[in-house]
Amino acid sequence: MKLGVSSYCFRQLMASGEMDLIAVLDWVAASPAEHLEIAGMDGEYYLENPGVVRDTATHAGDIGVPIVNYLVSGDLRTAEDKEIDRLRRQLDVAHQFGARIFRHDVAPWAWREQDPGEFESTFEKVVEGCRAVADHAAELGIVSTIENHGFYMNGSDRLARLVHAVDRPNFRVTLDLGNGLCVGEVPGRTAAGLIDIAASVGVKDFHIRRSAGDGWLKTLAGDYLLGTISGHGDLDLAGLLALVSTKPDVPVSLEFEGLESPLDAIERSLNNILRLAGAA
DSSP states (O other): OOEEEEGGGGHHHHHTTSOOHHHHHHHHHTSSOOOEEEEEETOOHHHHOHHHHHHHHHHHHHHTOOEEEEEEOOOOSSOOHHHHHHHHHHHHHHHHHTOSEEEEOSSOTTOOOSSHHHHHHHHHHHHHHHHHHHHHHHHTTOEEEEEOOSSSSOSHHHHHHHHHHHOOTTEEEEEETTGGGGGTOOHHHHHHHHGGGEEEEEEOEEEEESSOOTTOEEOTTSOEEEEEOTTSSSSOHHHHHHHHTTOTTSOEEEOOOSSSOHHHHHHHHHHHHHHHTTOO
16 A cells, blocks of 8 residues: 555644645655645645745655645636636646646535535536546646545545546546545445545544534534544544555555644554554
8 A cells, every 4th residue: 555644634733834845745754654645725825836846846856755646626616717727727736746646626615506406507517627627637647636525526426427427537536535424425335436436545534423512523414523543533444444455556645634733643643544454
């Protein structure tokens, strides 16, 4: 298993100025992780700071930590030219980082259609937008992906349908092993339904409760989720990782989003994942 880590795990430390991408790369190089996934997410920082991208890519090459995936937000519900052009420019950033995989959203995280008709009309535009982005990705030798993320494009059936409809050989899935819970899908179904079309995999863990206090995420099934150290939550990570291990060439990245102290939590999570996968 090719295990790495997402820069999203370090978001608190990066937001506070305690770490930057160079420091993150150095931390990864000294850890059990083999690669870095860069989460640009909602900001335009890397679009607006090409020097940071260049220096990060150079440092990654110098210390032997490949950047495998670049993740950004996106809203293709109307497939507007302006948004497609922005995602094409973000693809150029991915190329400059040296990433061979690019992941973009197609709707805001919290958005959910009001009825089946709205889903179908939106889906048509999303297909159109994903094709345009994937075609530019192909020119750069990049695999373009959509993640099971948020409340709209989530659930294995929806993502598999989208990949089929876009119909581009370089359009695949960034499979998050836990996110299907947000829409009431058990992780085993999510993984089994998407592993064959996955270009990358994200690993996380959740505490799952039927009732909870402040700070927990309520799912469409009425459960409550709280991120935690991988191996400390309620997901059957051993079983999920056994399925992931059938695709040894697909990069796997930790995504820690719990309340624990980040660096300790990231290290514990990596070690637990390796142990549970039988690779420690």
